[in-house]
Amino acid sequence: MTKLLETHDLHVYYGQNEALKGIDLSFDEGGITALIGPSGSSKSTYLRTLNRMNDLIPNVTITGTIKFRGQDVYAPQTDLVTLRKEIGMVFQQPNPFPFSIYDNVAFGLKLAGEKDHERLDQVVETSLKQAAVWDEVKDHLHESALSLSGGQQQRVCIARVLAVSPQIILLDEPTSALDPISSSQIESTLLKLRTDYTIITVTHNLQQASRISDRTAFFMNGEIIEVDDTKKIFMNPAHKQTEDYISGRFG
Amino acid sequence: MVRAVYVKRGQVMNKKLQEQLLKRSKAAKMERFGKTISFLALMLITVTVFAIIIFVASKGLSTFVTNHVNIVDFLTGKNWNPNVTDSKGQPEVGALPMISGSFVVTILSALLATPFAIGTAIFMNEISPHRGAKLLQPVIELLVGIPSVVYGFIGLTVIVPAVRSVFGGSGFGILAGTFVLFVMILPTVTSMSVDALRSVPRYYREAALALGATQWQTIYKVVLRSATPGILTAIVFGMARAFGEALAVQMVIGNAALLPTNLVSPASTLTSVLTTGIGNTVMGSLQNNALWSLALVLLIMSLIFNLVVRMIGRKGAMSK
Structure with missing residues (x-):
C-alpha cells in the first residue's frame, strides 16, 4: 500500500x-505527527520541503524523493498550485492578509475561481467552525482580520487553509508566538481536526507534543534520531539522546 | 578602628559626589546645546513656511481686496487679459483656463504614468529583485536628478515636433505637456511604489503561495492590495509634482491663456502663466496682484495634495 506521504533519503543543502x-x-x-528537536535541527526545513516552500529560498539544493500518494513532489511536471492546495501550511507568526476575515478564508476558493456566493458563504462558515473560531468572529466577518487577537488570527489562518480542503496540514510552530490560553485553544482545534486531516506539526513545546500528537519524530542536527508512537517516545525512548532531550538535559 | 576609617572615607566620598552631582557634566552641556540647535532649526523652518504662506496670501488676496475683483469671477472667468477691462469696467482676470490646464495636464500625466510606474515597481520588487536593484534603481535615481529645463528642452525639440507631425497643429499644447510631465513624474511615482511594495511583509506572499496562489495571483491579489495606500500616496505625490512643475511645461504647452478645447492646441497652466508673466509686471499693480492670486491658488492646491497624502496614510495605518 502506498503511504500518503513519504520521504526517502532526503537531503537539503x-x-x-x-x-x-x-x-x-x-x-x-489521519492523526497528528509532531516533529521535535533542538533549535537548528532542521525540522522546519523538513516541513517546508514537503510543500516545496523551500523553492522560494535561493541557493537551496534538494536531493532524494518525496512522494505524495505515490507521485513525486519534486518532479518537474508537478503542479505547485495543486500540490500546495493539497498540502496546506500554517506558519509560526499568525499571518492573515490585511483583508476582512471573510476575504481571508475565502481567498483560496476565490483563487480557484469559485464565484458562487452561497457556496463561498457556506465554506467560510464551515471552515471557521472547524477551526473553532466561528462563535468569536461570526458577527464581524467583514472587519479586518488584523483586528483580532493573535490566537484568533492563527485560527483564522487555520480556517483559511481548511477552506481549500487539503489532505495534509503542515504547521510550523503554530503556537510559539501565542499566549498559553490561545495555545490551548489551537491545540484543541487540532485535536478535533486529527480525524479528518493528516497533521504534521513542528513544535518546541514538548508538553504540547505529548498532549496532542499520535506520533513523534525527534530531529537532531539534520537527522532523525527516533520516530515512534508519542507514548513510547516520551515514556520509554530507545535512544539516549532522545531521553536526554525529553528530560530537558539539553535543547 | 576599622569602622572609623570607613566612616571617614564615606564622608570624603559624599562630599566629592555632592560636588559632582551639582556641577553640570560635559555630556549634559552637550545635550542642552544639541537640543537648542535642533529646536532653532525647527523654528527657522516653521517661521519660513508661515512667512511664505502669509506673504503669498496677502499679495494674492489684494486682487480681491484692493482691486475689487470678484473672487467667483476670478475662478470661473474664461478670459485672461489683465491689461484690458471688460464692458463692465472690470479687468479681465479669469483664471479658469489656467486652472483647468493645470488640472488636465496633471491628471493625464498621472493616468499615463501610473500603469508604467506600477509595472516597473512590480518588476523591480517581485519578478526580478536582483536585476531590478542593480539596473533600474540607478536609472530611476538618475531620472530624478535631471534638471527640469533639460526635460523641457527635449520636449521642445522632440515631443512638440512629434505631436505636430502625428496630430497636426502647432504641436504645442496639453498633449506635449502631458508627455513631458509623464517622464518627469514617472521616477517619483515608481520609486515610491517600489517602497510601497517593499513594505508588504514577506509572510503575506508566503501565505498566498502556500494556499496555492501563483506568483501573479500573489502579486495581484495580495501584494498590490496590501500596498494600495502606499501606491495611492505615490500617485498623489506625482500629481503634486506635475501640478507644480513650471519650466518644462511652459516650454512645450504654448502659453495661450485659452480654455483648452482639445489636446493639441496651445494652452497654459497656472505655473506657465506665472513664469512668463512675473517679470513683466510692476509690483502692486493689478497685473502683478493677479499673478499672486494664481500663486495663491497653486499654494492652496499643493496644501490640498499634502492633506490627501496624509489622509491616505492615516487610512492605510488604520486598516493594518
Missing part, C-alpha cells in the same frame, strides 16, 4: 551547508 542529512519518514492518513 543551503549553499554548501547540509541542513537535512538523509531523512526517511512516512505518514499514514
